[in-house]
Amino acid sequence: MEQNDLRKWLVPIIFAAIILTAASIWMKPKPTEPEEESLKIGVVMWGHHDEGLWDPAAANAVLRLEEKYDLEITWAEEIVLTELESLLETLADTNDVVYLTTDEFEEACKTVAPKYSDVYWVQQYESKEISPDHFPDNVVVMNAYQANELSFWAGAIAAKITKTDKLGIVQAIPGPRDTRIMSAAFRSGAQHVNEDIETFRVVIGGYVDPIKTRDSVASLAEAGCDVVFVGMDDESGTLEAKERGIYSIQEYTDIASQYPDTIIGCTSWVWDVSLDRILDAIVNDRFDTFRAEHHEIPLTLEDRSLDIPTFGNMVPDDVKEFAEDLREQIIEGAVEILMIEEW
């Protein structure tokens, strides 16, 4: 660097910096009255709490319980794995509960949680049943390993709705077992209703890619599907479905109210049922006993933590009734659902 110019410029820059700093320090932060009884919870998510479909599922759960437990929520959003551990430590310093909204974070949770034993950790989990010592003692797991039943159910409903006997599936990424399980369960649900239903699948190769998603839904529509089951993290699939005048089923979060004429229903993962129990245990100081008997709380169709909350306008009542019956049957195990891993 040319030193003389440098010297010439140090002064003004430093001045500007100082002035700005002073100005910013000058303006007071909003008075935040400290309520000591409020429970501080830090929510870690890889997207944003008001965006997409996966994260809002967890976020809404927390928000619904906000009044009940007088929560003070901190959103830690858009977290990449490279940053996770540092972040968890920062959160654990300031919060009573840390809520990890995907099992992608499990490793970090395992490493960090033991260091902060006075903090309660809630870990979302999707894949399979786990043993009590899979996680440290201060971690409770909310496990959605039965989600394939939900997909099965949705598939059956879709099969009732469809006129062309052709169903489309948009799967985010090819690899992980669970994404395949969802698709497979959806198909078998459909075939449970009607043997000769055709199902088509498109794999995107990422959870967010509006361009390809829309294109795939379009191509499925061209192939004659009139119901598409979209496992993406954005709504572009439903948008396209709306344009094509076909029906869609979105996963994870209930956004049916926004597209009443397009979305048959959303296979929602309602976390607040389980979260409610955990928080209740925490505020009543019986976390340890609770943890002792529930190291993991499965999401089930039974307590409606796996559910299709609202049906679209296009769903006739008989189908709704059918859905109810089928749900009962699944819960009783009258219909046994295979864990099909391969597409």
Place this chain on the structure above:
Amino acid sequence: MRESEPEQRTWSGETPSGTVDTTENENILEMRNIAKAFPGVVANDHIDFDLRAGEIHSILGENGAGKTTLMNILYGLYRMDEGEILINGKQVSIESPRDAVSLGISMIHQFFTLVPGLPVIENVILGQEPTKGPFLDLKRAEKEVLELEGRFNLEVDLQAKPEQLTVGQKQKVEILKALYQGAKILVMDEPTSVLMPHEKEELMKTLRQMTAEGALSIIFITHKLPEAIAASDRITILRKGRKVDTVEAGKVNQKTLARKMVGREVLFRIAKSETEKGGKALEVRGLKAIDDTGKQTLKGVSLYVLEGEILGIAGVSGNGQEELVDVIMGLRPATAGEVLVKGRDTTNSSPGKIRGLGVGYIPEDRLGRGILSDMSLGENLVLGAHKKRPFAHRWLLPFENRWFTNQDQIHDHADSLIVEYGIDAPSPGKRARKLSGGNIQKLILAREFSMDFNILIADKPTSGLDVGSQEHIRRKLLEERERGKAILLISEDLDEITMMSDRIAVMYEGRIVSIVPVEETTKEEIGKMITGATRKEHPAVA
């Protein structure tokens, strides 16, 4: 970029100023005591120059005489320090090429400025495009250009791309461009140096035609006497930044011109001691090569250099010296002939190998080929020897290797050389690019001399340097000669050549015109030969 157009129209148009050739004052251009100095050298020393309407006016002089500088000033590429420029008696200020063009001055550089990928027609109209609405009016442009072509028989295929054209055609395109820009004054810098003989004839004809109607005047920069005399009406001779004389082309012969051009004043000679000559250190037989444009510029050169002698190659640049040096150094493939270094054939072998045999090289392009501008003097000075002891050492490793550089050695080496060669630098850590031209040349000399070569190729070692460093460098060269080294000295400065060389080889148009011992010749004779005035077939030197 359009604002130049109206002025240019009025200039070529029928406003009073346009009536050029009828006014009794015929000088459409006058340059009054133009002075321009570059650091270390005075390029133009109060030069007067005038140009009549419809004449071809040659500016004659050796390279470095200041011709090009003068014209660059006229064309707005340089700002003059003193002096004034009048066009039709009106004083004008020329800040940029754009101003020059708008005043009707166009310049055709030695190296053409054509846009590759654009067809000829668009190259011609570039900057002066005729438009119909928002679009180019290529039809009109074509009509006009064709009309120009017809008038001055400059036939070029308008749809061809520049890369498909020969050098001569490219030049025609350049001329067309100038004409299309409405040039009244056309400056041509060494136009013939790139042309084949028959193309030259053509060019001459064209120039005659263009000036015949008196609408166009041409300034013709050259260093070739016959052309100057053949082509032009008047000739202005420059030497070392001064104007020597302006003469009517008809009234002079080449002899007088040559004398005027190279000068006659005696300057002190460095005492050259007699050295006993050894065997042939460097020999070149029937060497042929082509330049970057694919033109054959080296047409069978044969010469040899003995140990302990300096062979000076006189000649104006562009006559094949660059290619000769490149081929000897292995930077350019030879199409024919062979190069022998100490009897060993090194034709088309890598530069590293050739240097390994002890060939030193002082390039003409110092910044581009000579130094590492962003590295320290020390690192510059060891370049080439960096693999040898003591600069490379085995460090702590037990076995013999040359992996690690020895900073202290490099530093001391640099220190001693800086003192020895009087390089003006505070410390070896200084960056080379911060040095002045003279010091850079000293740096290169120091590097080449410090590694023991027995053959040195010195390509214009003193050009563009101030007198002090020139003397210094010449002394060094002579010292090396006395140590029995063979030195091939390429230079355009006849004084230098005659002063330094034992024998002088004159190069003209890619051939050795003659090789004579310095005692048997005079500067005038050489001056004539380098300008092609006398075509003596050169004796069969083995």
Place this chain on the structure above:
Amino acid sequence: MIPEAIISILSFFPVIGLAALGGFLSQKSGVWNLALEGMMAFGTFSGVFAYHYLGQSIWISLLFGFCTGFLWGILLSVLCVRFSLDQIVVGFGLWFITEGMAGYLYYTVLPSVRITKTMGPRILSLDPIFYLTLLSFALLYVVMRYTKQGLAVVATGENPKAADAAGINVHRVRFVCTALGSAFVGLAGSYLSLVILQGFTYKMVAGYGWTAFALILFGRWTTPGILFGSLFFTFLVGIQTRMQVAGIQFIPPEFVVVLPHIGVILALSLAGAVGKKAGMPATLGVHYERE
């Protein structure tokens, strides 16, 4: 079925097309624009931003995205053309800044926005922007080919010395081209957020900016080449999904986006191997100063 498929494929052509077009314009005048991806990202943000704050009009928002792109372009050209900083480095810096700023600003100054309006009149169920893109390609072709401005741009990119000697203001030409090009890139971005996704998601550009960059090189710096290149790519994506529907997996979905990149490397190496000019503007990335 067939025309329908083609239409649905074409409907996201503008994103790639506009971005490639913008980058092409600045490269033609001799300035790398390595910040394509970032500028697109910022375009996505500014589109949503304008939609939220400037009265919910798609058209105005697109215009706003265009303008922000223009501003970034001005910054780029000031740094590269006026200050003669290295274009590669500046490109990277701007990429960082724009992408960072887009994400940062969106989540600080905006609530989550959902675009409810849709694009204006549709012709053959393709929205105006599509035709606008084709139009601007045609326009660019004509300008480059048949106007003196186009001549000036080409001359500037190929041989600034000649252009300067012919009285063309090299710096001004580069300035305008870079700024305008970046504006198109911004437009592409805001189209992505406003029409394709109808909302904003982080990382929604998903590498398409660099794909556009690759397509410029793949099209060998000619307007038709780039047009067909981007069309080809769009169809590639479309066909790949349709093959999947048909149950054929002829290439993993992850690789579709980088096919142009591979193509570029092959094309350039081939051009180099046969010693042919790749058609790259001669002084691309080289700063010009009169001596």
Place this chain on the structure above:
Amino acid sequence: MKWDPKLNPDEQQTRPLKDLIRSSLFIAATLLLTVSMIFFVSSLSLGLGFAEILGLFLSSSIGSFHSVLRTLARTTPILMSTLGLLVAFRSGVWNIGGEGQIVVGVVATTGICLFLDLPPFLTVLLALIASFLAGGAYAALAGFLRAKWDVNEVVVTMMQNFIALALLQYLIDGPWNWGVGLYPRTAMIPLETRLPFIISPLNSVFLIALILVYAIHVLLNKTVLGYEMRVMGDNQKVAFIHGIDTTFLTMLAMLVSGGICGLAGSGLVLGHFFRAQAGISGNYGFYAIAAAFIAGNRAALVPLSSLLIAFIYEGTLGLTALGLPHRLCEAIVGVIFIVVLLPKELGWLMGGQKDDT
């Protein structure tokens, strides 16, 4: 088609200390300016106090011993890849494919650790070597194209980045996928193949990085090879005239450069994540370019510059707990990146004329 990157050389003799102090002051001032501006905006929009934000920024980057360790851990990959790029830059080759070479290294390491059952020591050794070779070969390809056919290496390396990323994505989605959960990632590598922590989270890879700093410094400034590299970086013509085989040297420089980036990737797997997963390379390859230029291409200063970037990275990371997006980091780094290029031109801004040396 080709152009020489403008690189500041080491000026061993010109008061390096004063120079260093001055430039670091300059950078610090810039950092302060940028940060305070951005925080100003944030405090307006989020209603948070500036002091609060700055406090969290500092505490999460250098606030405690632990956070310092974290910052150092963050420095490791950036430092390594920066050193890698440095070699290429000083040889006058634009290797901006650091990201891609990191990813290739990750792939090589993971592959070996997962699918080869050798004694652990051998596995690790093999993994390191393999990642070096993989990254090196990947870069050397670009070097070859540049040296042989004069193909613009900027474009090639840039494109290689995304090709490599796609490859990783494909592997962790499909063939190598763990088969558990919703997310693309491979299984964990065996315990005994993981490199030990000095103090968690600071892994022993950091030591490798430090050794590399010295190694590269020696290579560039103390060895004949490095000398030739710098000669070539300064003036390829002169290098050729003086008998340096530029073709070979270009490829060699790229090999070393890419190889070290590959090592960085290997370090990420062996010392931090113990698996390959999406976004593992975390843009370190791109941050490295910034780091190299902030360090003025001097090996000795690279640790400082990468530390600076890690510092910003961790600081902004702390802010995500306030709901500020982590994209902040990119923005700040970008600004510094450009500003450190400016000083030669700032004179012009000030109204003085810019000096061109």
